[in-house]
Amino acid sequence: MLNKGSGLNMNICIVTIYNSPNYGAFLQAYVLYNVLKELGHEVTFLDTGARKQSKKIIKSTIKKIILFKFEKAYFELKKYWTFKKYIKYCDLCRKDTNSMNNQDIFVFGSDEIWNISRDEINKYPILFGVGIPDIYFVSYAPSINNTTLDETFSNQTFLNALQRFDKISARDKHSQKILNLITKKPVEYVLDPIFLYNVKQYETIEEKINKSGYILIYGYPNRFTSKNINEIIEYAKSKNLTLISVGNYFDWCDKNIAASPFEFLSYVRNARYVITNTYHGTIFSIRYCKQFASYAGSQIKVMDILENLELENQVVSESCTLENALGTNIDYIKVQEKLDRYIEDSYKYIHSFLENADKYIESRKKN
Template identity: 30%
Template sequence: MTKKVGIMSMQRIINYGSFLQAYGLKSILEELGAKVEFVDYHPGKCLVEEKKESNKIKRLASKVLEALEIDTSLSNKINFINYKRSYKKKYLPMLDISTVANYNTKLDTLVIGSDEVFNCVQSNSNVGFAPDLFGANSEAERLISYAASFGNTTLEKLNHYHKIEEITSYLSVFNAISVRDENSKKIIINLLNITPNKNLDPVLMYDYIHKCNKIPSNLHLDKPYIILYGYSGRLTKEEAKIVENFAKKNGKKILFLGGIQHCNGVFKDCSPFDVLGYFKNADCIITDTFHGTIFSLINHKPFLTIVRKSENNSYGNQEKLTDLLSTFNLSHRAVSELSSIDSIYESIDYDYVEEKLAVEREKTYNFLKENI
């Protein structure tokens, strides 16, 4: 009998990594014979006060103004705004997700993850502290997580906001827990006194390069290019200028994907599968994101990842990126700033990466097969 399996993740977030991890996990579960659907969660009140306007219209207006303030061409700004406006309409149907939220958890198994589903100490009102993401109110026969992450939520933050007891009570009813990084593993060990399974992100675990027939092979610019991949404006003007000078010195163009930055380049509004196609044909990649790093890895590209520390309530990527890179013996690809940008062409042992992926993919299929 076919198992009915739900995935509760960040599938509606306007982000290529969120889309591809959702598509990857769905594909793996379908390979295992499951009938898969995506399940939505109810956002909760933010534990951290959101600095931006809480009114949706005002928040949207502020996002538009932020984009217009980026120091790049007007055409890039317009294309980026149009990308944000049309993303859900164009790409969510590729995941069989409709505009109507699906809160049904009467399933054989509910899988929570991947992505930062446990990252509850944050100021994003689209998530907030959402008990649904910890399995509260689930009516599924089995409740598991897969490669779930607390992001930059730490034990110290959970204790500060007096959420340890509540989260422990939610997680204690899970049939199996899988996390994707050491910070998340540490939290689970401390809360539940068990060692969770540790699995890699679905974008790594689903073999996109050999299994996905939706990735175009002929995407490129009219000259060799560097991909600058990150949320709009998160690279500082100084960082963007270093990349611009590096590109000019080496006769490369700059391609923006996912966001625009403070320098000359070309922004492409394209599908998540097109993104992997552009990564495949890039000269090298500079990113400060988790999934930008993964897109580089699976395409065997030279890359540098800017690692940023969490300070106060500001966004930080240190917890997840240092763990990801160390897993593949690539900690030297992490930089705190770009003064050493020329090191991007130093060799990467992609034979080791592939050997590691083969082992981890087998672990993933075994874990999911046993638990759905």
């Protein structure tokens, strides 16, 4: 799928959230960056200023210390510094006119960079292209998540910005439909960059761990209810397995690990089961062919990928218990066959926008 082709060596700038202490955000950016580099291009991330975490982490840590939650404070700081060590190696394009004018193409995505229902996204309209020179704009797999059509029509900045795009894609059907309606342009369905690497490729970047016999918990704290927590604990006891949370601190887990992004991959690989309430937790479970359960059924983006792969039974709900979800025998041969078609389409889209950008650059030189 990674055919380099005969086009120009281009300067490509990715516009995404690459600097968040979040495994999914960091790794989707990492994979897209490397896919484009492997195709023979110079790749950087635009330093948008969005989601810089230092002030937020300091405030959160002080609050935990005041409440005598010392272990949680230490965990949060350790996770922040672990991510900072990796983020500092990202190649950046500065947010100034000269630096941006040196780019041949801007690729927006992936992740929820167009989820305008979130204030932290709206604060940075540069994520939609505002303030970036009018060069060649494409999107790769952004999501608006649960943003409604009315919300998009009431955001004139967002609407105007999207009219500048030469090619648009989205990573879920809801985003695809809404973006098509508001731009009147074709919007292609592509996979999150996480799927662009296979397990063998991930193995080459994993930082190995020496752990087994555990259930991996990967989720946001405010999304597990007390009922969820109780059934998870009971299930772990019934299987005589340890509960290990990676990335967030949960009092009810046996161990809490502030892992690096590449250690996280090993924790997924070695887990007996994965329990998650996040989008990327769900798709990493699928990529590593794990028995998993997702508590993220209310998220359109999660249900979209699960329905496409016929994995709806992995969602814990009123009609499906945790035990049933984890006990489902997933036919990963069938899942992979479906994934392969989507992956092929995703690479075709990448090659397509690179070829179009190549022609755009050549025509600009003639003019």
